[in-house]
Amino acid sequence: MLIGVPKEIKNNEYRVGLTPSSVRELTIHGHKVKIETMAGAGIGCSDEDYVAAGAEIVGTAAEIFATAEMVIKVKEPQKVEYEQLREGQLLFTYLHLAPDPDQTAGLIKSGATAIAYETVTDRNGGLPLLAPMSEVAGRMAPQVGATALQKANGGRGVLLGGVPGVAPAKVVVIGGGVVGTNAARIAAGMGADVTILDKNVKRLTYIDDVFGPRIKTQYATIDDTEALVFDADMVVGAVLIPGAAAPKLIRKEQLSKMKPGSVIVDVAIDQGGCFETSKATTHADPTYIIDDVVHYCVANMPGAVARTSTFALNNATLPFALALANKGWKQACKDDPHLAAGLNIHNGKVTYQAVADALGYDNLPLEQALS
Numbered sequence: 048m049l050i051g052v053p054k055e056i057k058n059n060e061y062r063v064g065l066t067p068s069s070v071r072e073l074t075i076h077g078h079k080v081k082i083e084t085m086a087g088a089g090i091g092c093s094d095e096d097y098v099a100a101g102a103e104i105v106g107t108a109a110e111i112f113a114t115a116e117m118v119i120k121v122k123e124p125q126k127v128e129y130e131q132l133r134e135g136q137l138l139f140t141y142l143h144l145a146p147d148p149d150q151t152a153g154l155i156k157s158g159a160t161a162i163a164y165e166t167v168t169d170r171n172g173g174l175p176l177l178a179p180m181s182e183v184a185g186r187m188a189p190q191v192g193a194t195a196l197q198k199a200n201g202g203r204g205v206l207l208g209g210v211p212g213v214a215p216a217k218v219v220v221i222g223g224g225v226v227g228t229n230a231a232r233i234a235a236g237m238g239a240d241v242t243i244l245d246k247n248v249k250r251l252t253y254i255d256d257v258f259g260p261r262i263k264t265q266y267a268t269i270d271d272t273e274a275l276v277f278d279a280d281m282v283v284g285a286v287l288i289p290g291a292a293a294p295k296l297i298r299k300e301q302l303s304k305m306k307p308g309s310v311i312v313d314v315a316i317d318q319g320g321c322f323e324t325s326k327a328t329t330h331a332d333p334t335y336i337i338d339d340v341v342h343y344c345v346a347n348m349p350g351a352v353a354r355t356s357t358f359a360l361n362n363a364t365l366p367f368a369l370a371l372a373n374k375g376w377k378q379a380c381k382d383d384p385h386l387a388a389g390l391n392i393h394n395g396k397v398t399y400q401a402v403a404d405a406l407g408y409d410n411l412p413l414e415q416a417l418s
């Protein structure tokens with residue numbers, strides 16, 4: 048199969064779809080890989096590194112979109128990218144369609160087949176292609192939140208870990224999945240007073256078992272969510288209903304009850320965010336303030352630590368990329384229902400129920416898409 052990797056073009060996105068090691072695995076299996084020149088510059092991999100791994104370097108993204116049978120990316124295609132996709136072509140990347148009607152319409156119009164990293168499943172009920180970036184974003188959340196808490200950045204002027212004789216910051220994490228657990232772990236490591244809220248009691252039990260009293264857990268009733276959020280210095284938004292738009296857990300009218308200068312890090316922003324006042328921001332201009340609450344809502348947080356993130360992402364995506372290239376997408380999805388769960392768009396139709404529900408499309412059932 049001819050596989051193409053364009054350079055990412057989202058604001059401050061330095062990750063790349065394939066590492067040189069992944070290219071080598073694909074070419075050893077008989078596939079041809081085209082990489083846009085300088086696509087790996089942001090992770091410290093040169094065109095020569097890719098050539099040594101067996102890739103061909105091409106000068107423009109247009110050459111990739113015109114020729115590749117499978118396009119492998121990291122971020123959802125931007126307008127100029129989805130306008131170049133075409134029928135019969137396979138796109139394998141993050142999509143986050145539910146909060147993004149324009150991209151969804153663009154992919155439908157293209158006629159291409161699109162498999163979203165974030166809805167591929169595993170046998171334990173996890174999301175194996177989302178998890179590595181959730182680990183990264185979760186671990187970054189206290190770090191970016193701590194910066195936002197500084198006075199010069201609009202924050203309360205509170206140090207996460209406090210000092211002897213002065214209490215640490217109160218950090219509340221809504222959603223105790225991969226992002227939430229990783230955020231809590233780092234915040235606790237920085238000395239903060241950390242509580243995780245979730246609606247899944249089994250998950251709270253797991254967190255309690257693993258972290259003991261270092262991290263408090265609380266069932267996410269409306270009452271307890273409000274009480275904890277209103278008393279917090281930093282709130283991390285980390286909920287997910289796979290493929291769906293994030294539920295809005297804190298409304299605009301509740302924001303004024305939060306402490307002035309407190310900070311929201313809404314990691315769930317890629318699915319639309321779990322605060323009503325959240326709007327996606329970029330690494331170039333990551334925060335804004337509403338009602339004295341600093342909002343950090345960067346939708347591609349892992350792009351800032353592109354090298355760590357790209358290698359972690361490829362560890363997870365490579366087996367699926369190989370299956371797609373070796374068998375073609377249809378057979379690969381027939382053989383693996385977990386990969387098939389990633390199918391979001393095929394031949395002008397939405398094929399993922401939560402996306403269809405969020406945006407008002409008919410859903411083409413998976414069996415029909417695979418027939």
Ligand SMILES: NC(=O)C1=CN([C@@H]2O[C@H](COP(=O)(O)OP(=O)(O)OC[C@H]3O[C@@H](n4cnc5c(N)ncnc54)[C@H](O)[C@@H]3O)[C@@H](O)[C@H]2O)C=CC1
Nearest residue numbers: 180181184222224225226245246247286287315346347348
């Ligand atoms: N902004 C960024 O750069 C990145 C964003 N993300 C996003 O972060 C979000 C979280 O991802 P993961 O942690 O991997 O998901 P996950 O599925 O591991 O965890 C989500 C948790 O939210 C809980 N939950 C769902 N509804 C809830 C509610 N109403 N109240 C309390 N808890 C609730 C679930 O029980 C689950 O434990 C996703 O939207 C993901 O796409 C992930 C990576 C990077």
Ligand SMILES: CC(=O)C(=O)O
Nearest residue numbers: 180317346347348349
């Ligand atoms: C998951 C996601 O949105 C990201 O890594 O950018």
Ligand SMILES: [Mg+2]
Nearest residue numbers: 317346347348
């Ligand atoms: Mg994102």
